[in-house]
Amino acid sequence: MVDLSVKRGKLLLKNPIMTASGTFGYADEFNDFMDVSKLGAVVTKAISLEPRSGNSWNRVIEVTSGMINSIGLENVGIEKFLSDKLPVLREKNIDFVMNLAGSGMEEYVELAKICEENKIGAVELNVSCPNVKSGCLEFGTDAKVLGELVKSVREVYNGCLIVKLTPNVTRIEDIGLAAQESGADAVSAINTLKGLGMKLSFRNGKFLREQVIGGFSGMAVKPVALGVVNRLKQVLEIPVIGLGGIASMQDVLEFLAVGAEAVQIGTANFTTPDISERIIGELTLFMEENGFATLDDLKERLRGE
Amino acid sequence: MTIEKNKKMNKGEVTLIERVANEMFLIKIKVAADFEPRAGQFVSILCDNHTMRRPFSIMNFLDGEISILFKKKGDGTAYIANLNVGDTVDFIGPMGNGFQCVSEKTLCVGAGVGVAPVYYLKKVLGENARLIAGFQNSNEIPACLQDEIDFISTDDGSFGAHGSIIDYLDAQINEYKPERICVCGPHIVLKLVAEKAKAHGIPCEVAMEKTMACSIGVCRGCVVTLNRSGKIDNASVCKDGPVFLGEEIVW
Numbered sequence: 001m002v003d004l005s006v007k008r009g010k011l012l013l014k015n016p017i018m019t020a021s022g023t024f025g026y027a028d029e030f031n032d033f034m035d036v037s038k039l040g041a042v043v044t045k046a047i048s049l050e051p052r053s054g055n056s057w058n059r060v061i062e063v064t065s066g067m068i069n070s071i072g073l074e075n076v077g078i079e080k081f082l083s084d085k086l087p088v089l090r091e092k093n094i095d096f097v098m099n100l101a102g103s104g105m106e107e108y109v110e111l112a113k114i115c116e117e118n119k120i121g122a123v124e125l126n127v128s129c130p131n132v133k134s135g136c137l138e139f140g141t142d143a144k145v146l147g148e149l150v151k152s153v154r155e156v157y158n159g160c161l162i163v164k165l166t167p168n169v170t171r172i173e174d175i176g177l178a179a180q181e182s183g184a185d186a187v188s189a190i191n192t193l194k195g196l197g198m199k200l201s202f203r204n205g206k207f208l209r210e211q212v213i214g215g216f217s218g219m220a221v222k223p224v225a226l227g228v229v230n231r232l233k234q235v236l237e238i239p240v241i242g243l244g245g246i247a248s249m250q251d252v253l254e255f256l257a258v259g260a261e262a263v264q265i266g267t268a269n270f271t272t273p274d275i276s277e278r279i280i281g282e283l284t285l286f287m288e289e290n291g292f293a294t295l296d297d298l299k300e301r302l303r304g305e
Numbered sequence: 306m307t308i309e310k311n312k313k314m315n316k317g318e319v320t321l322i323e324r325v326a327n328e329m330f331l332i333k334i335k336v337a338a339d340f341e342p343r344a345g346q347f348v349s350i351l352c353d354n355h356t357m358r359r360p361f362s363i364m365n366f367l368d369g370e371i372s373i374l375f376k377k378k379g380d381g382t383a384y385i386a387n388l389n390v391g392d393t394v395d396f397i398g399p400m401g402n403g404f405q406c407v408s409e410k411t412l413c414v415g416a417g418v419g420v421a422p423v424y425y426l427k428k429v430l431g432e433n434a435r436l437i438a439g440f441q442n443s444n445e446i447p448a449c450l451q452d453e454i455d456f457i458s459t460d461d462g463s464f465g466a467h468g469s470i471i472d473y474l475d476a477q478i479n480e481y482k483p484e485r486i487c488v489c490g491p492h493i494v495l496k497l498v499a500e501k502a503k504a505h506g507i508p509c510e511v512a513m514e515k516t517m518a519c520s521i522g523v524c525r526g527c528v529v530t531l532n533r534s535g536k537i538d539n540a541s542v543c544k545d546g547p548v549f550l551g552e553e554i555v556w
Binding site: 022023024025029030032033045053054057058059060061062065066067069071074199218219267269270271272273274 | 312313314351354355356357358379381397515516517518519520521522523524525526527528529538539544
């Protein structure tokens with residue numbers, strides 16, 4: 001049996017395959033398709049203090065090799081998460097990371113306190129959603145502001161603190177370093193790119209336009225994500241969790257090769273709901289067949305170390 | 306690697322594909338034995354290398370074959386229209402809730418390709434249902450269903466009664482005296498039928514259509530707003546629907 005585990009400081013996973021926030025609900029939705037407990041971790045849909053109803057209708061559109069979403073962090077709120085969703089995750093032995101989205105510093109800190117009180121083992125700070133007007137993205141684009149946020153959260157939360165970074169910045173190294181210096185245990189990258197998807201048709205002398213402005217994700221963004229992870233690895237000592245366009249084991253290997261310690265699968269969960277379980281199976285088989293006893297052995301060889 | 310709990314990942318073989326109206330196609334897919342859909346549920350088909358699966362109401366399920374009626378509109382549906390007998394279809398389903406009605410005398414109302422799920426409902430309800438449907442013109446009426454529809458109207462009068470199906474709804478309700486109305490079609494048709502049903506004091510179920518990314522209720526891409534006893538909340542068309550009570554929808 002090969003050892004797929006990831007042990008990097010407080011980042012402890014039984015395997016490197018996670019599912020990305022916003023693409024996997026609160027996990028129980030996927031029980032009809034796969035055994036969710038096999039995942040390294042499920043990152044929950046973003047959770048805020050109060051329930052959020054999100055943006056108005058017409059929230060998703062397909063584009064070439066990807067999609068645009070403008071959901072706006074719709075979620076059930078932390079109270080309902082704790083009462084309805086958390087017991088299911090724990091009962092089914094699903095490893096999870098809580099993705100937290102605040103509209104201001106105080107909300108993030110309050111959320112983190114609640115996570116600490118409820119013994120939530122890992123949180124991911126969403127400082128990078130492009131689809132809400134206040135909070136979120138502005139924390140992720142200013143190194144100084146992000147540093148203050150991470151520091152404040154660190155003071156009240158002792159579990160594994162992951163900061164999810166946006167690629168929509170000039171120098172992502174500065175943002176990553178700010179997270180590291182302020183006490184983050186890991187960063188994950190990338191959140192979605194800002195984009196616009198359109199479908200135009202011409203009927204009876206009139207143009208019909210279907211359009212969504214929002215976050216661009218899917219296979220098309222993988223080169224951007226790999227580039228970002230590669231840049232972060234040049235400057236960071238804390239682990240980087242790679243995500244963006246992963247849809248196969250080959251993609252996972254590419255992220256590990258540029259230095260990611262674990263990966264998240266996002267949009268591909270929509271296309272193939274059991275893709276994450278399939279990739280765990282393929283990765284296990286690949287390692288068995290090629291004599292890699294541990295994930296660290298595989299990473300070492302991939303990176304030519 | 307064996308996948309134990311894989312109830313809804315499905316593969317099937319195309320047994321028939323034919324054009325049944327202008328840009329409208331019927332496809333039949335042979336599926337595994339344990340597939341048990343109900344009227345109003347849907348399947349989501351993987352279209353080649355497209356990121357988003359395309360959702361389609363089930364039009365019938367007979368002898369292990371799913372029938373789907375679809376309109377060729379974009380490159381996803383063009384891919385399906387180009388499939389051949391013997392090709393494999395990767396789909397998830399049955400998804401969604403389906404129509405709730407089981408025994409009431411039901412008026413099934415379809416508009417355009419939306420006739421598919423209410424046709425299925427009528428098949429299930431048998432003698433206890435009446436199916437009426439509206440189309441743009443005679444070229445838009447699916448040949449495979451023409452004889453199965455009890456009353457047809459066309460916008461241009463090229464077949465059946467002249468006008469929108471909404472124009473004939475009062476008369477149909479007064480004549481048939483349904484205990485329930487179930488409808489599928491464009492958003493505006495759903496809204497108007499729900500309003501008529503309310504005016505007649507008859508419960509109405511509407512099967513909605515929205516662009517979906519995940520089809521399973523996690524992405525929140527296909528939400529509608531509901532008003533349930535004064536409580537305003539979002540519901541996803543794919544998981545909480547696609548069938549809702551007309552009176553609950555905030556149009």
